[in-house]
Amino acid sequence: MKKVIIIGAGAAGMMAAYAAASGANSVQIIEKNEKCGKKIYITGKGRCNLTNNCDISDFFEHVISNPRFLYSSVYGFTIEQTMELFSKELGLRIKTERGNRVFPESDKSSDVINSLVKGLKEKGVKIILNKRAEKLIIKDNVIKGVACGNEIYEADAVIIAAGGLSYPSTGSDGDGFRLAESAGHSITETYPSLVPLIVRETWVKELMGLSLRNVSVSFYKDNKKIYSDFGEMLFTHFGVSGPLILTASSYLAKQIRSENLTMYIDCKPALSEEELDMRLLRDFGEKKNCHFGNSLGKLLPRKLIPVVVKLSGIKEDKPVNSVSAAERKKLMRLIKNLPLTITGTGNYNEAVITKGGVSVKEINPSTMESKLIKNLYFAGEIIDVDALTGGYNLQIAWSTGYMAGKSISE
Numbered sequence: 001m002k003k004v005i006i007i008g009a010g011a012a013g014m015m016a017a018y019a020a021a022s023g024a025n026s027v028q029i030i031e032k033n034e035k036c037g038k039k040i041y042i043t044g045k046g047r048c049n050l051t052n053n054c055d056i057s058d059f060f061e062h063v064i065s066n067p068r069f070l071y072s073s074v075y076g077f078t079i080e081q082t083m084e085l086f087s088k089e090l091g092l093r094i095k096t097e098r099g100n101r102v103f104p105e106s107d108k109s110s111d112v113i114n115s116l117v118k119g120l121k122e123k124g125v126k127i128i129l130n131k132r133a134e135k136l137i138i139k140d141n142v143i144k145g146v147a148c149g150n151e152i153y154e155a156d157a158v159i160i161a162a163g164g165l166s167y168p169s170t171g172s173d174g175d176g177f178r179l180a181e182s183a184g185h186s187i188t189e190t191y192p193s194l195v196p197l198i199v200r201e202t203w204v205k206e207l208m209g210l211s212l213r214n215v216s217v218s219f220y221k222d223n224k225k226i227y228s229d230f231g232e233m234l235f236t237h238f239g240v241s242g243p244l245i246l247t248a249s250s251y252l253a254k255q256i257r258s259e260n261l262t263m264y265i266d267c268k269p270a271l272s273e274e275e276l277d278m279r280l281l282r283d284f285g286e287k288k289n290c291h292f293g294n295s296l297g298k299l300l301p302r303k304l305i306p307v308v309v310k311l312s313g314i315k316e317d318k319p320v321n322s323v324s325a326a327e328r329k330k331l332m333r334l335i336k337n338l339p340l341t342i343t344g345t346g347n348y349n350e351a352v353i354t355k356g357g358v359s360v361k362e363i364n365p366s367t368m369e370s371k372l373i374k375n376l377y378f379a380g381e382i383i384d385v386d387a388l389t390g391g392y393n394l395q396i397a398w399s400t401g402y403m404a405g406k407s408i409s410e
């Protein structure tokens with residue numbers, strides 16, 4: 001019987017413990033919080049989007065960093081197996097929603113946590129709360145245990161599932177990286193990802209809370225388009241957020257750190273420049289006795305109009321019928337290319353995920369075992385892998401956690 005210590009009772013740690021305890025092992029989880037799964041609690045806006053019921057090839061398309069590293073673990077513990085484990089073994093009723101997103105039927109993330117904790121207790125896993133793993137005990141490149149202050153927990157195998165840096169208030173505050181580094185592991189550069197973007201233009205404040213649907217955004221570096229996408233975005237106090245922007249932050253995190261990018265919002269992507277110009281002409285025709293400032297109500301959301309009017313340089317009280325063709329063209333181009341200068345991303349307090357982490361080159365992808373220290377394993381967000389929103393990141397935690405636990409129990 002092996003003594004297994006798991007650091008962290010998040011998604012990866014609990015799944016790893018469940019798999020390790022399925023063999024004849026004595027499994028203990030050390031968690032520094034007062035309860036398990038503090039981050040799971042806030043996932044999916046409190047509903048926990050626990051996986052994505054998509055084809056496996058589709059899954060890997062949503063993994064942004066090091067998808068190949070995940071082949072063995074995700075094929076070894078698939079989305080289907082994850083859903084089956086939750087619904088059949090752990091008794092959690094689940095449902096699949098739009099975009100293949102899987103949630104508990106109750107819409108309560110606490111039910112996901114409770115089902116896992118109950119499953120762990122049934123398997124005899126001991127959960128030690130309010131205890132911080134401070135040091136790894138390693139002799140001759142073999143893990144021997146974990147130290148929490150003066151207390152030593154001896155172990156035949158240790159899994160570090162301590163998360164990354166995002167939402168540090170949930171417990172993932174970089175401890176895992178420090179422990180990994182102490183064992184000789186390299187940590188690739190880390191970035192807040194799936195995070196709002198900060199812009200230079202102060203007018204965004206006036207639009208705070210405004211959500212734009214069916215818009216497209218394009219990012220430019222040195223006048224060259226480097227990224228574009230279509231969907232829904234949101235203005236915040238300091239910049240932009242929403243699904244479209246969070247996804248962009250994942251692709252562009254590295255560039256945004258090193259230079260300012262320009263982002264253009266196409267508020268009317270369904271209309272060509274000519275079509276939008278015709279549309280403006282028509283709207284102006286219907287409002288010919290109005291001021292220019294009152295002529296855009298049919299075309300743009302109410303909150304956006306004063307900003308567009310100001311940026312257009314056309315006087316708000318100018319009669320619509322005296323707006324020149326050149327002014328109208330400039331306005332049309334502005335609506336198709338509303339410019340913003342991206343100066344940075346939000347910090348880890350607002351980032352759904354950490355990009356970067358323990359280098360995948362130093363972990364065996366089939367077992368999650370360290371290539372440097374025998375019987376030391378990694379699982380979850382601590383590893384340099386990350387995906388887009390939609391349940392993919394939790395699936396990474398479930399699959400890597402399961403593989404680490406299973407490898408030990410075998």
Ligand SMILES: Cc1cc2nc3c(=O)[nH]c(=O)nc-3n(C[C@H](O)[C@H](O)[C@H](O)COP(=O)(O)OP(=O)(O)OC[C@H]3O[C@@H](n4cnc5c(N)ncnc54)[C@H](O)[C@@H]3O)c2cc1C
Nearest residue numbers: 008010011012032043044049133163171172380381391394
């Ligand atoms: C707001 C938000 C919403 C999200 N929504 C979704 C979603 O709906 N779907 C999805 O797929 N993903 C979502 N994610 C991402 C997902 O939550 C993470 O990918 C996942 O929780 C990572 O699991 P983990 O177990 O690796 O790390 P964590 O969940 O961070 O767990 C790490 C645990 O280790 C503990 N720990 C750390 N250091 C120590 C130490 N020294 N000693 C003892 N314990 C320690 C921590 O307290 C913590 O409990 C969301 C993230 C956020 C922030």
